[in-house]
Amino acid sequence: MQAAFDTSTDMITFGPQLSLRGVRMHFGRNAEIFGEGEDAEYIYRVVSGAVRTMRFTADGRRQILGFHLPGDIFGLEIGDAHTLSAEAVANCDVVMVRRSCLDKAASEDPAATRALLALTSEQLSTARAHALVLGRKGAGERVAAFLVELAGRFVSKQELDLPMSRADIADYLGLTIETVSRAFSEFEREHAIALPSSRHVVMRNPSALMHYQAA
C-alpha cells in the first residue's frame, strides 16, 4: 500500500487521475484518530509515523486489523460511520480529506470511483491474507509472517525500526506479548534476525524467515 508519494504536499492521491488537497494534522503517540461508530467525515493518509486500525469485542479484547505506514490510506468508508477505530502508534502526521470532497469527485469522475474500488479491493485481499494467518498458523509462523510482511513495506528491507510495541504486534497476530517476545528471541537464537534493541530488527537470514512462515 505504500507508494511513491511526495509526502511533502498535503494531498491524497487515489489513483492516476485523482488527487485531493487536505489538511495536515499531528497526532501524539496513542492518540485516537477516530472511533468505531463515529461519523466518517474524513479519509486519511499517513505522512509520517504509523497508525493502527482495530476492533474490540464486547468485553474489551482488541484485534488490530492493520498497521498503516507513510503513504498508506486508511479510514475509507462507504457507509456513514466508521466500522473500526484508529489510533497513532507513534507520533505521526496525517493528511485528512473531507468525505464530501471525495464523494463529489467520485460523482463527477467515474475514474475516481474506480480508483476507490481498486483501493477497497486491495484492502480486502490484505484482510483475507490476514485471516489465513490468524486461522491456520502457529505462533512462530505468525510472527515470521509479520516480519516478512513488514519488511516488504519498509524502504530498507534489511533493517526494520518497529514503530509498534510487542503488545500491538500481539493484538495484530492474535497472540500474547509473552509469546511474541519468545518468538523474537528464538529467531535471534537461530540467527534469522538480530535484535540490537527491542524495536530494531536486522534481517540476518530472510529466507529462513520466509521458510518459517509456511505461507
Next chain:
Amino acid sequence: MQAAFDTSTDMITFGPQLSLRGVRMHFGRNAEIFGEGEDAEYIYRVVSGAVRTMRFTADGRRQILGFHLPGDIFGLEIGDAHTLSAEAVANCDVVMVRRSCLDKAASEDPAATRALLALTSEQLSTARAHALVLGRKGAGERVAAFLVELAGRFVSKQELDLPMSRADIADYLGLTIETVSRAFSEFEREHAIALPSSRHVVMRNPSALMHYQAA
C-alpha cells in the same frame, strides 16, 4: 448478503440500476468452481445450495474465508486473476456473468461501479469481523458466533439446515472438527440449541448463544 432476489431468473443484480443476464450452471458437491490464480473470467451468484471460498497455506492447510448462500455474489475480482478458490459445499446452481460484460457496464454507467464498490466494501467489513473472531475468541465463542451469523442469513432464523460439514465449519473458524463437535454437544447439553440430526440445528435459546459469543 442474502437478498430478495427472484432466483428463478438467470440474472445477477448488483444494485438498483444494474442487472446482467448470465448462464446458469450446476456444480456437484465438492466440485471446484474456480481456483486461486486462475483467470477471473466470470463473476457468480448462488441460486441454490451453498459455496465456500478459501485459501491454502503452502503445506496444504485450508482456511475457509466465507460461505455463500442463495442470493450471494462471489468471485468478484478487480485484478485479472482469482485471489481465492471456490467450491460447491453441496449440490448447487450458480449464475455466471462474464467479467467483460460487467466491465463494459461499469465503464458505461458510473452507478454500476458504485454498486461494485458497495459490494466490495461490504465484503471487507465481513472479512474484518471474521478476523476479530479468529484472532481474539475462544473455541466456544467462535462456534456460537458462527451459529448466530448463519441464523441471521437464513430465511427461518429458528431452524438451520447446515449445508456444510463439521470439517468446513472447523476450517472456517480456525479449529478442528473435534473441537467444533464438542462445542455443538455442549450447546445442546445447555439447551441453547437442539440437534435432531447433526446438520439440523434448532435455536432453542438464541440469547444464550448471543451471550456466549461475547462479540
Next chain:
DNA sequence: CTACGGCTACGTGTTGTTCCTTAAGCGTCC
C-alpha cells in the same frame, strides 16, 4: 550533575488451561 524513585516496556521461568492429536466406535448414505 548525579541520585533516586516511579513508570513503562520487554524478557524469561513456571504453572495452568485450552485445544489439538490420536484413536475408537457408531450411525448413515451411497
Next chain:
DNA sequence: GGACGCTTAAGGAACAACACGTAGCCGTAG
C-alpha cells in the same frame, strides 16, 4: 457393506496466565 461423517474419550503439546527481574526514560530532589 464399505466409505464417510460425526461423536466421544484419553493423552499431549502449544500457548496463555502469572510472576518476577531488568533496562530505559522521565521528573525531581539532593
